[in-house]
Amino acid sequence: MTTDTVTQTTVEYLNSPFLKAIAQQIRANDSYGTYRNWSDELLLKPFIVTKAQKREISVDGDIDPITKGRILAFYRAIAHQIEEQTGALSQVVIDLSHEGFGWALIFSGRLLLVSRTLRDAQRFGFDSIEKLAIEGEKLTESGVALAHRFSDVRKL
């Protein structure tokens, strides 16, 4: 793959509704206007963590607030997408122990639309912008399917 093709693919993915939703989440929490003039691509860059970079991140200490914020933005973007597609108002809960283990949950009424265990959350990130988009869209789709299938539970 040439560099041009890679850039082309990245640009295409940057138009994905899911990546736009993450960028929107980050901007929504940007109380001080730090990111006002940043492109989506720049905002999403910290979500890309290669395998080699991951190995360099210690999982001994607490998870830093910036990484936790990134995890929240990822799951809030999924919640937002599910809501857009189903009308299901949902809550996001990220429960992390001090060792980077825990849960990421998105629920609506009594239905868990997304339920994932987290481990080594200090290393949260994706191989590429494409992987980020694909993973987010996959979780969105399965949440949407559940919301439709068990609409009585999510309306409780």
Place this chain on the structure above:
Amino acid sequence: MTTDTVTQTTVEYLNSPFLKAIAQQIRANDSYGTYRNWSDELLLKPFIVTKAQKREISVDGDIDPITKGRILAFYRAIAHQIEEQTGALSQVVIDLSHEGFGWALIFSGRLLLVSRTLRDAQRFGFDSIEKLAIEGEKLTESGVALAHRFSDVRKL
């Protein structure tokens, strides 16, 4: 009500399966054997916080780990009781912000058996041992009912 009647009622309640389940949770986390020789009544005493005592607890600071442990024990006892009655293996997640707001969730598969918002969690506690037992049993019952009603969702 005479003191004797009160004691009588407390003793009756101490035999409630729910209060026994809380005491069991506390003992299960007692790695250093601190509570080995404590009666259930003594173990449960910190769960009783009168209205006057609550007013004296500041809600400005972070929730202290001991109070958080008490909240966990309460919800884990409910999860344990639901499991005993339905066979539904469940997870407890307590998500608290630094301001004492958050969620207490018990879930099994994709079903939320218990879903409560927490506020002023620094003041977590009950008027009396009876109220503690009643509240725990009420949440257990409604969780059991949901587990039966939506067994397909909790088996996902």
